[in-house]
Amino acid sequence: MTEPLYGTPHPHGPLLGPLSPPLLRSTTAGQPDAEALRAFGAGERSGEFYQRLGHGNGRAFESLVAELEGADGAVAFASGMAAMSAALAAHLRAGDRVLLAEEIYGGTSAFALHDLVRFGVTVDRFSALDLGGLRAALQQPARLVVFESPINPTLRVVDVRAVVALARAAGARTVFDGTFAPPPIQRALDLGVDLVVHSATKFFGGHSDVLAGVVAGRHELLGPIEAYRRRSGAVLAPDPAWLLLRSWPTLALRVQAQQAAALAIAQELHHDLRAGSLQQISYPWLVDHPDHALARAQMQGGGCVVSLTLPGGLPGARAVFDRLQRIARAPSHGGVESLATLPAFTTHAALSPAQRQRAGIADGLLRVSVGLEGVEVLLADLRAALRR
Numbered sequence: 001m002t003e004p005l006y007g008t009p010h011p012h013g014p015l016l017g018p019l020s021p022p023l024l025r026s027t028t029a030g031q032p033d034a035e036a037l038r039a040f041g042a043g044e045r046s047g048e049f050y051q052r053l054g055h056g057n058g059r060a061f062e063s064l065v066a067e068l069e070g071a072d073g074a075v076a077f078a079s080g081m082a083a084m085s086a087a088l089a090a091h092l093r094a095g096d097r098v099l100l101a102e103e104i105y106g107g108t109s110a111f112a113l114h115d116l117v118r119f120g121v122t123v124d125r126f127s128a129l130d131l132g133g134l135r136a137a138l139q140q141p142a143r144l145v146v147f148e149s150p151i152n153p154t155l156r157v158v159d160v161r162a163v164v165a166l167a168r169a170a171g172a173r174t175v176f177d178g179t180f181a182p183p184p185i186q187r188a189l190d191l192g193v194d195l196v197v198h199s200a201t202k203f204f205g206g207h208s209d210v211l212a213g214v215v216a217g218r219h220e221l222l223g224p225i226e227a228y229r230r231r232s233g234a235v236l237a238p239d240p241a242w243l244l245l246r247s248w249p250t251l252a253l254r255v256q257a258q259q260a261a262a263l264a265i266a267q268e269l270h271h272d273l274r275a276g277s278l279q280q281i282s283y284p285w286l287v288d289h290p291d292h293a294l295a296r297a298q299m300q301g302g303g304c305v306v307s308l309t310l311p312g313g314l315p316g317a318r319a320v321f322d323r324l325q326r327i328a329r330a331p332s333h334g335g336v337e338s339l340a341t342l343p344a345f346t347t348h349a350a351l352s353p354a355q356r357q358r359a360g361i362a363d364g365l366l367r368v369s370v371g372l373e374g375v376e377v378l379l380a381d382l383r384a385a386l387r388r
């Protein structure tokens with residue numbers, strides 16, 4: 001077997017040489033002879049050759065992700081969407097059917113509904129919260145089942161093992177968007193999914209300065225994805241790869257601290273529910289969360305996002321949002337800076353108010369991604385904004 005052309009887990013030895021890896025920007029690399037050129041060209045060798053076919057900084061990042069996820073390997077991309085679109089495109093052909101969760105990142109829906117369908121793929125929707133509906137949908141053959149958990153922005157939790165079992169029994173593979181809860185919060189491959197995709201723009205980068213994505217899983221599924229990457233060209237560049245390596249040693253610390261702060265904020269604000277400044281708090285680690293037991297069974301914590309439903313619908317949420325002083329009014333999540341968004345204006349703006357309501361997304365929903373500013377600072381900001 002030829003060596004994998006992407007990063008694989010490797011045992012950690014003693015730290016030798018420069019502790020910070022060199023950044024290699026060279027797009028091409030001199031080779032000793034024609035045989036080396038032949039081997040690279042034939043895809044038999046990985047190493048420094050031509051940057052789109054892989055490079056040291058990218059492979060180092062991939063190795064870390066593979067290790068973290070307990071995967072055979074990982075393939076890194078220029079963005080989370082490049083990773084997700086490659087995972088889908090590499091495993092689908094005209095005539096195939098995909099089951100796409102209604103509760104999935106909007107960019108993934110847009111790619112499936114605008115692009116996959118143009119190439120003859122049928123895209124059918126299902127709710128990942130309705131296992132009976134999924135079972136019925138799987139009566140017709142499907143190649144892939146695509147879903148996420150926890151669900152953005154309601155923070156409902158999907159029974160990942162159950163979705164995997166249904167898909168597997170029907171001969172379908174599962175592609176899981178793990179962005180919202182990466183390890184150490186949740187290890188999706190351990191829950192049985194075939195491929196886990198991350199927007200590395202979020203927690204893996206962690207400092208709101210890198211756009212990147214990555215897919216991890218088994219070799220048999222990664223080979224076609226790497227081959228698609230070299231053909232389509234959306235490879236992760238060395239500079240963002242280097243920043244991801246820089247962020248890596250603090251990943252677990254950041255995630256744990258942000259998660260602890262998110263839990264503390266959710267618990268504290270829970271006391272305010274009775275006062276009426278808030279209608280609802282969704283956070284999977286609160287005991288009154290509808291999927292709390294399930295969250296406990298498949299996650300190591302409730303994650304770093306808290307969703308608040310404010311009185312007064314969209315105007316009410318908008319007013320609170322505009323009064324925030326410390327929490328940035330910005331899309332994205334997973335970074336050390338706390339960010340707030342209004343899904344009705346952003347990720348779910350394309351849905352009608354009735355569709356949003358059916359999906360459980362109140363117009364007054366404010367999503368807060370909790371960073372590292374400290375619980376006191378963030379609570380004071382939220383409470384001042386809620387008080388009017």
Ligand code: PLP
Binds near residue numbers: 080180201332
């Ligand atoms: N998946 C989820 C859950 C996301 O939140 C995002 C981005 O917001 C993506 C995928 C896409 O990632 P990127 O913006 O890095 O392309």
